[in-house]
Amino acid sequence: MGVEIERKFLVDHNQWQQMPKPIGTYFRQGYILSEPGKTIRIRVTPDEGFITIKGGTTGLSRLEYEYAIPAVDGEELLNNFAISELKKRRYRIDVGGKEWEVDEFLGDNKGLLVAEIELESEDEKFILPPWVTTEVTGEARYYNSNLSVLPFCKW
Template sequence: MVKKESDAIMGLEIERKYLVKHDLWKALFKPQGVNYRQGYLLSDKEKTIRVRATDLHGFITIKGKTTGLSRLEYEYQIPLSEAIELLDTFTQNNIDKIRYKIDFEGKIWEIDVFSGANEGLIVAEIELESESEKYLIPEWVDTEVTHDKRYYNSNLSETPFKNW
C-alpha cells in the first residue's frame, strides 16, 4: 500500500486467507485485539464500498474486482461519528469481529474472530508484496480459503456463517 498526502491508502492488495485451527488458536498467546464493526454500501462482483468503525477510528474503503490474489484498494480515514452514522443508516447485516495482529517469521498475520451471525468463524489473512511471494505458515493456520467466496466479508454480511 502507498500512503498519499490525502491520508488515503491506495494500491494493490494481495492477500491469502485461511481458516484457523480453533484448539491451537485458543492456546496461543494473543496481543490485544481491536473491535471492528463493518458494513457495505455497495457489494457486487466488480467492486465493494465498505464502511468500518473501530473503537477509535472510522474508515471508508473501495475495493475493485479480485483477479488472482490481487485487487485495487483505496482506504480513507473518516471521523468515527460519521462511520457509525453510515453504518446505522446505510448498511444492513453488519459484521462484528475482533482483529488480532500476530508477527510470524517477519510477516504480519491478521486474525479475525467473528461474533454475532458469524460466531465460530476464525479467519487468518496475510498480505503479500507479490502473488508469488513465499512465506511460512504458522501451525495454528489450517485450510486455505482464498478463492472460496463464502469467506469474503461482503458475502458473510449477506450469508452469515451460522446459515451454512
C-alpha cells in the same frame, strides 16, 4: 493506484485458544455497496473509522483504496447507509516478519476464525503459522461482504 494482494486461511480453534495473543480490536463493518467486482465498505473501531473501496479480484490481487474517517462519521454511515453488516475482533500477529490478521467473527458468524496475510507480490514466500489450516483464498463464502448477508451460522 492501491492494490491488495491477500491470502486467506482458516484457523485451528484448539491451537488458537491455547496460544498467547495480543488484545484484539473490535470492528463493526458494513457495506454500502456489495456486488460482483466492487464493494464500498465502512469499518469502525472504538477509536477510528475507514471507508474502503475494493474492485474485483484477479488472481490474488484487487484494487483497494482505503481512507481514514472520523469514527463518528463511520458510525453514521453504517447506521444510515449500510445494506449489510458484521462484527469481529481482529488480532495482529507477527510471524516471520510478516503481519497476520486473525479475525474472530462475532454474532451470526461466531465460531469462524480466519487468518489473512497481505503480500507484496502474488508469488511472495511466507511462513505458515502452526495454527493455520485450510487455505480459503478465493472462496466467495468467506468474503466479509458475503458473510454479512449469508453468515456462518446458516451454512
